Amino acid sequence: MKKTLISTLALIVASAGAAQADGVLNIYNWGNYTSPELIEQFTRDTGIAVTITDFDSNDTALARVRQGGHGFDIVVPTHSYVQTWIQEGLLQPLDPAIVTDRDNIAPQWRDVDFDPGREYTVPWQWGTTGVLVNTSVYHGDINTADIILNPPPELDGRINVIPEMSDVMAIAIYAAGGDNVCTSDMDVLRRARDMLMAAKPHWLSIDYGTIDNYAAGDILAGIYWNGASMRARLQNPDLAYGYPTTGYPVWMDNAAVLADAQNPENAMIFINYILQPEHAAMLSNFARYANGITGSEEFMDEGMRNAPEIVIPPELVAAGRFSPACPQEIQEIRTQIWTELLQ
Numbered sequence: 001m002k003k004t005l006i007s008t009l010a011l012i013v014a015s016a017g018a019a020q021a022d023g024v025l026n027i028y029n030w031g032n033y034t035s036p037e038l039i040e041q042f043t044r045d046t047g048i049a050v051t052i053t054d055f056d057s058n059d060t061a062l063a064r065v066r067q068g069g070h071g072f073d074i075v076v077p078t079h080s081y082v083q084t085w086i087q088e089g090l091l092q093p094l095d096p097a098i099v100t101d102r103d104n105i106a107p108q109w110r111d112v113d114f115d116p117g118r119e120y121t122v123p124w125q126w127g128t129t130g131v132l133v134n135t136s137v138y139h140g141d142i143n144t145a146d147i148i149l150n151p152p153p154e155l156d157g158r159i160n161v162i163p164e165m166s167d168v169m170a171i172a173i174y175a176a177g178g179d180n181v182c183t184s185d186m187d188v189l190r191r192a193r194d195m196l197m198a199a200k201p202h203w204l205s206i207d208y209g210t211i212d213n214y215a216a217g218d219i220l221a222g223i224y225w226n227g228a229s230m231r232a233r234l235q236n237p238d239l240a241y242g243y244p245t246t247g248y249p250v251w252m253d254n255a256a257v258l259a260d261a262q263n264p265e266n267a268m269i270f271i272n273y274i275l276q277p278e279h280a281a282m283l284s285n286f287a288r289y290a291n292g293i294t295g296s297e298e299f300m301d302e303g304m305r306n307a308p309e310i311v312i313p314p315e316l317v318a319a320g321r322f323s324p325a326c327p328q329e330i331q332e333i334r335t336q337i338w339t340e341l342l343q
Helices: 002-014 034-047 057-066 078-087 165-176 186-201 211-216 226-235 264-273 276-285 314-320 329-343
Strands: 024-030 049-055 121-136 157-162 221-223 239-242 246-259 321-323
Touching: 024 057, 034 226, 034 276, 049 057, 049 121, 057 078, 057 165, 078 246, 078 276, 121 165, 121 226, 157 264, 165 186, 165 246, 165 329, 186 314, 186 329, 211 226, 226 239, 226 276, 239 329, 276 321, 314 321
Parallel strands: 024 049, 157 221, 246 321
Antiparallel strands: 121 221, 121 239, 121 246
16 A cells, blocks of 8 residues: 555656646546546545546447547547547547656557557557356357357357457457458458358347346356456356457557547546556456556456466467458448448
């Protein structure tokens, strides 16, 4: 606790005017993804009251902010969407006078293709998208996309798929034999489309807020994010997270300040706040993902250090692929497939 207080005081002194900061901050983030403990601590330390508004997909967030008049200050897009946000002028550069601790970002996440030099964003959390399945009902291989795309009878009608196009399309494209989520191979895209459309009648839902449903056994399998899978497994030890051997996405969500933020200074103060290792650990301890901040492991729950949802088996590491943003013409084809799937 003493170390936390010292770090917090140093942050407040270093951040221009932060010790006197007040007012509000409005964060637009994925649902059930922001640590209440962190928000309470931030408000105590800075006097800034925080409001969280949820979104359920990158496309939803982008469409809402494009409309304007939203009132949000911070948004948390996935890496493959960041360049779109930047190119459309929806984000403002980070203020180096306030965001002073970007050196805390782990080296592999410090200078990234989607935001060179971290001019606009900082890491929020990163993880994988795989398969979650209830092993009290299903006794086969957990590291296969067939659980979702060619489900066995015992899982029929009890499957959920997250409503995130980039993740679902990636798993389907890899299972269809593609080696690149942005493939222009129409045969691969057609196979991926056909696999998804054939599988859909065997699914229960396409939803994202399903941790409790998995824990209760109402949902038996699905495409899910690793941290959410760990949260469900902590409630129900029969649940197991698998990494499809045909390929699975690796991603990073990133915090950024909106170009039309009404409280930009408060937003910059918050951005720097989550760069502190103990604060980044609060995010991880809540949502159960890694965070990309050096030294945060010291403050993270013991159970995260060897969790099967966090530590990828060595033989399956190579199957994980960091998805780029696709060219517009390819994205349009993917969107057509996705729209058809949702109908």
